[in-house]
Amino acid sequence: MSKQSSAAPDLAPANDSKAAPLPSEISWDLDSPELYLNRELTWLEFNKRVLQQAEDARIPLLERLKFMAIVSSNLDEFFMKRIGGLKQQVGAGLSLPSVDGRTPQQQINECHLEVQKLEARKRTILRELFNALKEHDIAILNFNDLKKADQSYLQDYYYQNIFPLVTPQAIDPAHPFPFISNLSLNLLVQVRYPGKSDKTSLTRIKVPVGSGIPRFLKLPDRNHFVRLEDVISNNLHLLMPDMEVLSCELFRVTRNANTERNEEHADDLLSMIQSELRERRFAPIVRVQVHKDMDEIHRGMLAAELFLDEETDVHEVEGMLAMRDLFELVSLNIPELHDTPHRAIDHPELKDTRNIFHIIRERGPLLLQHPYESFATSVERFLKEASSDPKVRAIKMTLYRTSSDTKVVEYLIRAARNGKQVAVVVELKARFDEAANIRWANRMEEAGIHVTYGVIGLKTHSKIVLVVRKDYGGIKRYMHIGTGNYHAGTARLYSDLGILTNDEEIGRDATELFNYLTTGYTPRRNYSKLLPSPKMLKQALLAKIKREIKLHSPEQPGLIQFKMNALEDVDITRALYEASHAGVKVDLIVRDTCRFRPGLEGLSENAQVIGIVGRFLEHTRIYYFQNGGNEEYFIGSADAMKRNLESRVEVVTPVEDPKLRNELRAILDTQLNDQRSAWDMQPDGSYIQRQPASDDQVTGSQELLIQAAEKRAKRMDRILKGKPKYRKNRNIR
Secondary structure, eight states: OOTTOSSOOOOOOSOOOOSOOOTTOOOSOTTOGGGSOOHHHHHHHHHHHHHHHHHOTTSOHHHHHHHHHHHHHHHHHIIIIIIHHHHHHHHTTOOOOOTTSOOHHHHHHHHHHHHHHHHHHHHHHHHHHHHHHHTTTEEEEOGGGSOHHHHHHHHHHHHHHTGGGOOEEEEBTTBOOOOOOTTOEEEEEEEEOTTOTTOEEEEEEEEOOBTTBOSEEEOTTSEEEEEHHHHHHTTGGGTSTTOEEEEEEEEEEEEOOOOOOOGGGOSOHHHHHHHHHHHHHTOOEEEEEEETTOOHHHHHHHHHHTTOOTTTTEEEESSOSOGGGGHHHHTOOOGGGSOOOOOOBOOGGGGSOSOHHHHHHHHOOEEEEETTBOSIIIIIHHHHHHHHOTTEEEEEEEESOOOTTOOHHHHHHHHHHTTOEEEEEEOTTOTTOHHHHHHHHHHHHHTTOEEEOOSTTOEEOOOEEEEEEEETTEEEEEEEEESSOSOTTGGGTEEEEEEEEOOHHHHHHHHHHHHHHHHOOOTTOOOSSOEEETTTHHHHHHHHHHHHHHHOOSSSOOEEEEEESOBOOHHHHHHHHHHHHTTOEEEEEESSOBOOOTTOTTTTTTEEEEEEOSSSEEOOOEEEEOGGGSOEEEEESOOBOHHHHHSEEEEEEEOOOHHHHHHHHHHHHHHHTOSSSEEEEOTTSOEEEOOOSSGGGOSOHHHHHHHHHHHHHHHHHHHHHHOTTGGGOTTOO
16 A cells, blocks of 8 residues: 555554553554655645645635646656656665655655646646636637737737747757757747658747746736747747648656765865756756647657656646746736735834844844744844944854845845954855855855855755844844745745844854854854754754653643654654653644654554645744743754754754743644644545634634734734833733
8 A cells, every 4th residue: 555545554553462552662663664654755745735725715716826836836846856866866776765665766656646646636726727717807818719910919029029039949960959958848840841741850949938038928908818839839930931830749848956066075165066056957857748649759759869768757748838837827916816915014022213232132032923024124124233233243144045135135245344244154055046145155255245155064054143242231142043044035925933132142152153154163062052953953852852751741741842844854753753652742733744644543642743734835943842841942944854953054042031932832822723724634644624613713823823913013003102111011922
């Protein structure tokens, strides 16, 4: 049976005894592959939940189309990263099974089957969505079905704006098979020479989508669209005059994105990453998508020219290719077909216009909840004021991903020009953002910022800013530590947390961390509060899980609650099994990959795994331990994945302020009790969506968190109006 089957699991404890095992006796073999779900298949399972959003009639129509585009984009990256990596293992002759008992080839085969099911479901849903859009006079039309006037309009638009960018490339002995760029749409055209019935030729035409050229060409005065490839294929006479077109077939390739080299042998890391980017452009192809009715000879020729296995690597598609381009239609400005617009509120404490460092010192620490609270008026404000505050002496920061509309780099450059010491650790190997990060790094270096690229062999994934300021009482350190990137765009779309604090011990730890990142020297670095990886975090989590088991009793039951993107690390998974078996209640809120199986009799009956899918991408990491009543809360950048815990520099910080702990408790409770957008994992790894049982359960947790943020803002507004000296009130939130 497939480990991902929706049928009841065929597992049984290793010991068939009917007697209930003692807490110290686990009748399951914790080394059994049956206990560990597959990383790739559980990630595909997550995409099934996302795709269900496109089917949900409770969601506005264009938002449903958005989820279709998201899943399509996710699957492209899945082939680029995960299938690409597995193919490299197969190519290297590796056949060692993963912890779940599958060889690399077995994982590829099972993933292909699951992707086929997803693609079939996508096609069905897309037809339903297009039919529903027609009721709102939004339509994707075929060129041949248009009236002559509309055809003429598109022909003229194409000729004036796109035709000069299109280059036909012949495929014959004099013209070798051309390079096919990653994720490009291509037409394979067979033509016959005029007057020569036996002389035919193949031509490749790249559909020039991107760089301002839309996939969907809009007809005037209405939301009717025609796909660009449809316009090109019906106007081939412009490219190849007098030739007889015998066939015109669409195909698309996906290339491997795993081109990383061993940086330990690199003399220049920046040059190495630039070389990797060039290599990625020419990386091996892992998938070619073709229309189902493509000529068999042409299909075979494509597979041969692209060095692919025709049986496994050529994927037949009915209907539209590259559904990620549906994002273009999602952007239509039709309010009734979108979610109610969300505008992040200002953090209540930051409505104060005083110097932000005074606010943190007097009112802090502060918990920031994005996207419910504004990134611009909190994190960006923190950096903006640091850049111009005459008492600020230095700014140190890690930068994993950022965006063109983020003012972070601008403020760092301003700080350097204002004479402050600025040091930035830029992660050059942030997947798909390498080129952007190289540009940011070069720009900052030109402004005099000290830019380094972290520790050899480790990605710097931590999210931390350290500001050193000369306060009235001497040098003080102010920190921002977060779960999300310093990226203005994702801060509006991802749910993340951050903390602004001037805690002295955390400040000393942050200094140690940056000294490590900028030198790579590890001896005798001690941390009193922060839990960085790879040195401390994994060991700390395992120790705290064991402590929870030890402190558990019938009178005071243990409780572990983790909220994260992924639970993949085998050691953490094993420890959570042991905790659940011992009677500790284990609540896991996991967005996508999860190896842990809840509800297994005699092992994980005290555990639950839920996933939240909503308008925002869940990205927050929270670790909670009841600890015999002496509760501990942590937030940070790390998921419980082997790569995060062992081969990345991550930072997790304790949250000790009672007010902030109450906010974290509210987040966890809200999501654990969600009856609208939560999914419960079953013992076999499948998921069932919760259904509201009453009217008071129809609002999902993300909407409830929006409402909670708005209530906090209104409460502060009332206090500001009625109590000018509100700053002494510690219970505003």
